[in-house]
Amino acid sequence: MNLIFAVDGNWKIGYNGQMLVEIEEDLHRFRRITEGHMVIMGRKTMEALPNQQPLENRINIIVTRNKEFTKEGFIIVNSLEDLFPLLKEINPDKEMEVFVTGGGTIARQLLLFCNKAYITKIFRDFRNTDTFIPNLDLDPDWEMVEESEVFRQDDIYYRYIDYKRVRW
Known part of the structure; x- marks a missing residue:
């Protein structure tokens, strides 16, 4: 599995079911990376789509x-115990990648099963936040493998950083 998130300087990802900020190029990148694959989310994340x-x-x-x-167009599971057999059934040859897209609770529950993370780091600390994911920079099981240049949208500066799990 892979994580794919935009985070602020404190690894916060949202407030009240919404993203911190919409960065147009980051949304395009998210689409490019996840198209043709599977995305896993919680109900609150779905409600923000x-x-x-x-x-x-x-x-x-x-x-x-x-x-x-129930929600048309979505596959619903009620536990992680139900999720893994479903993933095997849908993707027996593992031709599709699996992306954990939100929210924070789902990310924390599935982090142990992830081996790659696509993170957009926003160079700002948002005050009104209530959702976070673990800080991979502080986790010895993860290391940064790629870092982009700094980009800008209006007054928002950000960069893409890819991580990989180095220890299980």
Whole structure:
């Protein structure tokens, strides 16, 4: 599995179910990386999608404890124990990659199963945040393998950093 997130300087990812900021080029990058693959998200992340619609050209999986929840265009699982057999069934030859896209709880639960992370680091600390993912810079099991130049959108500066797991 792979993580794919935009984080601020404190590894915060959102507030009240929304991203910290929308960076147009980062959204294009997200699409390029995840198209043709599987994306896993929690219900709140799905609710933040435009019109709450599945991401095109991807298998969209929602993990929610709500056993009554249904949403057209999404595959729903109610636990991580249900998730792994589903992934094997859908992708027996592992031809598709699996991306954990949000939110923070799902990322923390699946971090141990991830071996790569695509992180957009935003050079700002957002005050109004309530959701975070673990700081991979402080985790000895992860190392940075690639770092882009610094980009800018309006007054937002950011860079792309890819990580890989070095220890299990």
